[in-house]
Amino acid sequence: MDTNIVGVGVGITDRFRSVVDEKSTRIATLAPRAQGLDVKVTHRAYHNGRIEDDTVELTLTGKGPIIRAEATDGDKFTALDLAVDKLAEQVRRAKDKRIDARNHPRGARLDKESGSLSGIDVTPASVEVLRAVATGEVPIITGNEDEADYTPVVIRTKEFGPEWMTVEEAVDRMELVGHDFFLFIDVRSDHPSVVYRRKGWDYGVISLTTQANPAELAS
Template sequence: MELNFITRHIEITDRFRNYVTEKADKIEKLADRPLELDVTVSKHHGGKGLVGGDHVELKLVEAGPVLRAESDGEDKYAAFDLAMGRMMEQLRRARDKKKIHHNGHQKPLSIHEASADAFAQLDIVPATPEDLERVNTGEHAIIPSPAA
């Protein structure tokens, strides 16, 4: 995976480059086929001469959708960690979604199939649509009344 650094109004050190490189290894483990990771670091200037924090934006280009995460922090390390956490969460969600929906030739169970299997395991017969309609219209009591 290619790692690109883009800076605006700030210098980055070799220490920060090494830090980002180490953390980028985690992305390579979760992403399917990552092509490049763009790390944009910029300095925010507060109003009236006040010094602002740092802003980090991550953009991951892979085979599939482009993922973006950005964050502000007191320094570039804190901002990077927050953005990295957001990026990892996006990757986890995409991976889980792929596991559920694209697991080879298996298709996910429909709600009807899943509930029918669960009812069969508990030895319960689900209500028929006619029974549900009678309960809904009040023709049939939900709880049987006690015998008088």
């Protein structure tokens, strides 16, 4: 597996390269089909240099989906350890999903002998409906319009307890659960926020201007 290391605002020492080589061996064991590991180390300073940290971003490429993880710490070696642990967890999750997909295949399955469909909660349209759609006379099936709470749109709702975290932690959680967005409360501003995936590996953040009240949320 090829390893590429890039430093932004920080030099890459021989010691760090040797540690990355050790970690890449562990990753290659977990993901034997991986072809490359990109390591990006970014050094940032805040408040006139009084507070500094290093962010290590790992991108694993090869046959299959790209897997990414990152971590931030005051020491780049610690950040590397944290990022490798996250990457290893994501590799395990992806492997478990592949095993589950093989053991429990999803989607529609057609029985060629009987012509019946299974594995999908859909009733095939009749010839009359298909003909009506083809001619532009699409039928509208009604029956619940007289009900006070009737709506043609099915809205599913879910409620979760509030979680305070940084934007970086929210991105990591989003990647771990495999969603395109993640709701959280920004620990820096106390604003309800959502991170979301954009094109490539870019991310966006949307925040409400109102602040979350821990006492009200806990009640």
